[in-house]
Amino acid sequence: MKKHIRMWAAAMLTVLTSCTAQQSSSKLISEISTPARPVLHFTPEKNWINDPNGMFFYQGEYHLFYQYNPYGEKWGHMSWGHAVSKDLISWEHLPVALEEEDKVMIFSGSAVVDYQNTSGFGTGNEPPIVAIYTAYDAKSGFQSQSIAYSNDKGRTFKKYNQNPVIDLKKADFRDPKVFWYQADKKWIMTVSLSQEKKVQFYSSKDLKKWDLMSEFGPAGVTAGIWECPDLFQLDYNNESVWVLGVNLGTHSIAGGSGLQYFLGDFDGKAFKVNPSLTKEPLNFIEYGKDFYAAVVWEGTPDQTKERKWLGWMNNWEYADKVPYYGWRGSMSVPRTLRLQKQDGYFYLKQEPVKEIDNYKKKSVEKNAIGIQDANALFSGFIKSDSLSFSTSFVISPSEIHDFLKFNIKGKGSSVINFTYDKAANELVLVRAKSSKNVDSKQYPTIQRVKLDKSDREFEVRIIVDKYSMEVFTHDGKYVFTNLFFAPSNDINVSFEASKKDQKLVFKSIGLYTYL
Template structure:
């Protein structure tokens, strides 16, 4: 759950922007040009962290931090939506509203939801199990955070607060974001929760979701300059075999805004041990917007599907604020540097693309690009800024290759997505198109990445106000927010030096399905 320590980081970045950009914006002006078409947004009002992801009866359930009253942070409650394909969403009523009593305000901060199949809690039956939500109760008047549970007997539409709340209370101000799963080997529920200022993840165990015992602590480890939030611990298969390793995800602030790191190791039902003994910082996403990601653990075919919140940054959108990333399929892959977490746009989304968009295959393959740019708009069925492209470059002797996105008609402003072969880096360059929207520090976003046999692969997801780039099949990911002008819809491909565009495919999204 995003709180003050990350806001400080964001404010520090905003102070580097021109004053008129930050302080001269008008609020409550509709911005339909920036509403994404295939990334999730609420119908209206503020949204931040995803919470309580579960899959039931063919539907993916998404709860999210939501202010149902205003388009700013506050009145924290759990919004709710469901989808069968992770693109088309049905908006539902607020599932867990804030609790207001005479003496206390309780905001419903981030957490998780589980299907209690064995009725360990007694809130349902084995035939008709309850869905149990586990979340942080933030009580600002008492300056305290504790862990609450609530249960649903109507498929997650509404919840009843447990009369024995809180189920965990250690009388701390910053103690939040429980993620709960069933650990079959030890026949217990396991919770990870953030000890924010200590840079630790506390691990609890429970037989019934009501009584929790401390099992162990993980951390401090990795990056510790800012407080830790939104921990999650999950088993992931290593590609090419049956080996399973455990991955710990942690969110925090950084000098450039939000940051997520991950640790790879083993979990024995009591403690998590990092393979690198906490000495290595592994970055999950190299952008300046991705935060608080958690996963669907129970998706079909045992998929682990990660979903993160993309922060708006300096610009206002209306009547909504905040969007989710594209869902990412997770796997582990062994490379020369060891195991790395692979994130690719979810196959659940990819297999239904043609139903939501007009597919346009560019049949010209092995296009030689010799120190120039080639306009691609004539190849596109639409001219908007909601599209998805996949490309493969043979670097040859090119120093850089890539695409100019959201380019204005006189070709003076754009956002570049490319690969720097000299320095072996994937990058997003917003130094012309986003100069008034980002701090100088964030106008160039970089991720170290090596070519594979002289070839690099890119998946570029442009969705009106978001940009997500996946390099080499998800080995590196950069997510950011962009705010192009209405006429900045050009797309071109470029090379500095001589390179070959081996393959290109574009899906242009229509308005709706």
């Protein structure tokens, strides 16, 4: 979505025009690739991108809409870009789905398949696709909720002629996420009062007339703003838990943008936190700086057991300062989200979707390999001019004296590294200042996670894709997503250890590069 509309509104009013967004022709990412374009991560054909929107699965296709500026490399002229995929990795670009018109921008929202045609928008054999979005009127400064519909599987949309469907005459009322609640046979909308740090829940029988049922909040982190809420249910064995995700524009655990979540119960009208479900009073889905505005795909198979989602891979602290490659911004790798239970408490875990494995170019797996041999393997396997690879290795804390570090260097100095620190019993990720690439004091970062026990083996999976590094540990319980920027022809990847740990032998290690 926007965000921080107050900071940019004055500037935007001088540049908004009445022209509509240009429609880009359908094209596969592989046809427009450049040396800098990631392999496993979604990027737009060109220009600015931020929040994922309107994500649904229908007839074998994953639809991804996203906040998009069709005209430039910075935030503005917000519209919905559109792409589809059969496997969440290879994407087909489609024309702009919802365009800014008459100084009314299209902010974040959701889309649903109206199988029963409750809206009455359906005209043929296919159920209508209904998009629910925040309309920002630059003339009034108000944000309201509007809808649009499609009768061609989401390829084209028509805006409802009686929009808006909810209008509170507020400046910070946004990001509707809608799903079908089968128990009461009604639609549920979760939407944010961002400055009030509240989430409202509305219901509707037809997606047109909405009734307010309840509010949640303030709770958890209440500094900054609340955005892009999402409410969904997950099962673990025979237990069912409702998850309320709330994205934070600022003051996340790693600094800047991030996502907190609450676990509890939903009765069709109100969400209530259940303190007995979770060990920690505050729960963050990510410990990195660059995972934001994540919401789940609706309509995926077995979605009570697992959900698919992704987030915008950026941070509002420096989003308009990251390098421009003909496009600015990308999504995280798509992930599978599950509910897990440990010591009687629930938490969310996330792992890369298994479809990534279909894009492996070459791979090698070794057992009982020492650090020096592992580094030789990296040196001979990874070509810095095409830096798309992943590695998996097992850390046995009982076998480490001091520390083990996975390091990416540029021109001899560390760019980004991930360390298991035995003495502190911590996982630590450090991202150094990125020379001239990102001119922001908030870009350098140190991220830490304190572990429960030091004697438990755990696997580390790291995905590096051109200019990002995503770290998954403890079966997806801890995730660190971070951008990094360094000249690709100067990149060196290696393990480092203390003198006492130079003879450390990995139980196993895997190394994979991608097409």
